[in-house]
Amino acid sequence: MNSETARLRWKTWACAAVVVASNVCGNYFLKSGMPAELATPLDYITVLFRPTVTLGVLLLILWLASRMALLSWADLSYVLPVTSIGYVLVAIAGKVLLHEQISAKRWAGIALIMMGVALVSGGTAPQTFVPEPAPGADQ
Amino acid sequence: MRWMLVGVIVAATTVGEVLQAMGMRRHGEIRDFRPGAIGRMLSVLARNWMVVASVVAMAVSFFAYLGLLTVAELSFAVPATAITCVTETALAKYVLNERVTWLRWAGASLVIFGVALVSA
Numbered sequence: 156m157n158s159e160t161a162r163l164r165w166k167t168w169a170c171a172a173v174v175v176a177s178n179v180c181g182n183y184f185l186k187s188g189m190p191a192e193l194a195t196p197l198d199y200i201t202v203l204f205r206p207t208v209t210l211g212v213l214l215l216i217l218w219l220a221s222r223m224a225l226l227s228w229a230d231l232s233y234v235l236p237v238t239s240i241g242y243v244l245v246a247i248a249g250k251v252l253l254h255e256q257i258s259a260k261r262w263a264g265i266a267l268i269m270m271g272v273a274l275v276s277g278g279t280a281p282q283t284f285v286p287e288p289a290p291g292a293d294q
Numbered sequence: 295m296r297w298m299l300v301g302v303i304v305a306a307t308t309v310g311e312v313l314q315a316m317g318m319r320r321h322g323e324i325r326d327f328r329p330g331a332i333g334r335m336l337s338v339l340a341r342n343w344m345v346v347a348s349v350v351a352m353a354v355s356f357f358a359y360l361g362l363l364t365v366a367e368l369s370f371a372v373p374a375t376a377i378t379c380v381t382e383t384a385l386a387k388y389v390l391n392e393r394v395t396w397l398r399w400a401g402a403s404l405v406i407f408g409v410a411l412v413s414a
Binding site: 219220222223224226227228230231232233235236239242243246260261263264265266267268269270271272274275278279283284 | 311312314318323332339345372382383385386387390392393398401404405407408412413
């Protein structure tokens, strides 16, 4: 592995960690702050001013920004499976924080997702397309 | 109704994420993460029609997802919409010209089956 590939791989993993963490935490705060029912269209707006929901939305904005940054150098077909590790973290957070039971079927699903993430992140390079030269770069 | 919403979510998410990848690729690799540089980058991205269109498509997807959650259970909504992993991988190969090897197809397939089991 040359130094450029290694640099991209480390940068990709660091950014993917931010993408996953902000998505998992953002969804958690969004769900925990949501009322049982949103009756009118106005409720969809007013609910955004609840502190927990606001925090969730801010984290989801961080998720969107970090994902856009990641896609500026990494393949979409790499980012999709690698960031799916979030499904696993949500299930584990449910067990650790909320003391939910994880059935054998869910453990099997977690194992399959982990295998998929390991196959793509360990077996392929983050970038396979040829980047366009930056504007103003020497030809 | 629920399958119509799934169709809207899959179409909007797929189009949105592929446009986002195209727009960010056109922008080029982000190397400077200081606040000032991020502010300048956001102003550049706000004029990138692919990125703007992708945000609109993902907003459509988000509200359709909220609608789906009112007529279907989470255990249906999550695995049904995970199919975007396949549609986006196919478009990554044929539209974004990424080298999608059998390892990536295998990884995406494992993730979809895994999501279906986790959500069941």
